Amino acid sequence: MRASQQDFENALNQVKLLKKDPGNEVKLRLYALYKQATDGPCNMPKPGMLDFVNKAKWDAWNALGSLPKETARQNYVDLVSSLSSSSEAPSQGKRGADEKARESKDILVTSEDGITKITFNRPTKKNAITSQMYRDIILALKNASTDNTVMAVFTGTGDYYCSGNDLTNFTSATGGIEEAASNGAVLLRDFVNSFIDFPKPLVAVVNGPAVGISVTLLGLFDGVFASDRATFHTPFSQLSQFPEACSTYMFPKIMGPTKAAEMLLFGKKLTAREAWAQGLVTEVFPESTFETEVWTRLKTYAKLPPNVMRISKELIRKHEKQKLYTVNAEKCAAALERMPREEYAKALRNFLFRKAKAKL
Numbered sequence: 001m002r003a004s005q006q007d008f009e010n011a012l013n014q015v016k017l018l019k020k021d022p023g024n025e026v027k028l029r030l031y032a033l034y035k036q037a038t039d040g041p042c043n044m045p046k047p048g049m050l051d052f053v054n055k056a057k058w059d060a061w062n063a064l065g066s067l068p069k070e071t072a073r074q075n076y077v078d079l080v081s082s083l084s085s086s087s088e089a090p091s092q093g094k095r096g097a098d099e100k101a102r103e104s105k106d107i108l109v110t111s112e113d114g115i116t117k118i119t120f121n122r123p124t125k126k127n128a129i130t131s132q133m134y135r136d137i138i139l140a141l142k143n144a145s146t147d148n149t150v151m152a153v154f155t156g157t158g159d160y161y162c163s164g165n166d167l168t169n170f171t172s173a174t175g176g177i178e179e180a181a182s183n184g185a186v187l188l189r190d191f192v193n194s195f196i197d198f199p200k201p202l203v204a205v206v207n208g209p210a211v212g213i214s215v216t217l218l219g220l221f222d223g224v225f226a227s228d229r230a231t232f233h234t235p236f237s238q239l240s241q242f243p244e245a246c247s248t249y250m251f252p253k254i255m256g257p258t259k260a261a262e263m264l265l266f267g268k269k270l271t272a273r274e275a276w277a278q279g280l281v282t283e284v285f286p287e288s289t290f291e292t293e294v295w296t297r298l299k300t301y302a303k304l305p306p307n308v309m310r311i312s313k314e315l316i317r318k319h320e321k322q323k324l325y326t327v328n329a330e331k332c333a334a335a336l337e338r339m340p341r342e343e344y345a346k347a348l349r350n351f352l353f354r355k356a357k358a359k360l
């Protein structure tokens with residue numbers, strides 16, 4: 001099968017997220033194939049002998065002779081695909097073993113009545129998501145996609161559903177901000193892909209305020225049941241971050257472009273009823289009866305024929321999947337390359353020192 005322009009663009013994003021440096025030889029090959037695929041045969045004057053880097057690049061490109069653009073594009077896509085799988089396979093194998101052995105206290109996973117319940121369980125930090133919690137959730141979804149439960153349900157312990165990404169994830173990294181950003185981009189891509197790929201009905205029981213990524217992810221859910229105490233807040237611009245979890249694609253589809261911009265660009269916080277009116281929430285329940293009503297409903301849904309629901313979900317999602325992977329990869333690449341580091345650092349400082357400032 002010929003690689004399409006879209007496959008090529010996906011590969012260009014994918015290459016930015018490689019976990020391991022592929023080495024100079026492979027980088028030269030990637031450069032040469034990229035130039036051949038976009039500009040055709042080498043048409044640049046040969047650099048001087050002492051211009052080592054440009055000479056090596058020129059040699060690699062020139063060596064492709066008159067290779068057709070389409071073939072170069074295909075070879076580029078194949079090369080990136082082999083690099084992605086070889087750079088991910090060993091670490092995933094290791095990680096799988098480590099994580100199976102780990103009892104997670106911040107993410108609780110239980111199975112009952114055909115439902116896998118995944119609970120953000122860090123109430124003292126308003127259920128903010130640490131790097132380990134992202135990994136725990138990826139694993140929980142992976143297990144739930146093949147076990148004998150019928151659906152997966154997310155909820156939170158305490159007064160919050162989830163306060164989004166733990167803002168200290170990057171500040172506590174030991175390898176410096178660049179390494180943390182690069183690891184974070186790969187983790188985020190894998191995390192969001194695990195929601196895109198989840199094959200069974202996926203429901204959020206939003207028991208209280210939701211912030212950041214816990215809101216944007218909702219666009220990938222099949223049902224969102226909210227307490228009337230819940231709020232939905234995406235303060236990305238305030239934090240100098242880009243909206244993630246395919247929300248730049250899903251939110252305009254769900255609520256229309258202007259309402260999506262109000263949330264994703266201007267950070268307007270919605271009440272549960274506003275979120276329902278905009279199609280982000282399926283149904284709102286009074287806080288006093290929320291838990292009883294929602295869980296009764298979900299247990300009924302979990303008795304519906306699982307295979308029919310799984311196939312119907314596949315039919316709903318199938319035509320969007322490729323698009324969602326692309327949007328996800330683009331956002332992760334943008335976070336690495338285009339995030340205004342200074343503004344982000346300033347926003348973080350404001351959060352971290354807000355209590356000290358308030359006392360002044």
Ligand SMILES: CCCCC/C=C/CC(=O)SCCNC(=O)CCNC(=O)[C@H](O)C(C)(C)COP(=O)(O)OP(=O)(O)OC[C@H]1O[C@@H](n2cnc3c(N)ncnc32)[C@H](O)[C@@H]1OP(=O)(O)O
Nearest residue numbers: 124125126128163164165166167168184187188211212213
């Ligand atoms: C792999 C990388 C993926 C990256 C994905 C990126 C996603 C983007 C986002 O999710 S952006 C959204 C990030 N979240 C926020 O901006 C929320 C920040 N928190 C707050 O604004 C407030 O804490 C609050 C409104 C959620 C609650 O305010 P309140 O006054 O009621 O309570 P406290 O502020 O005292 O919070 C209690 C303790 O919890 C800690 N905490 C809360 N949220 C976070 C968070 N997101 N990250 C880290 N820590 C958080 C808070 O610091 C308090 O801790 P302390 O008692 O030790 O001071």
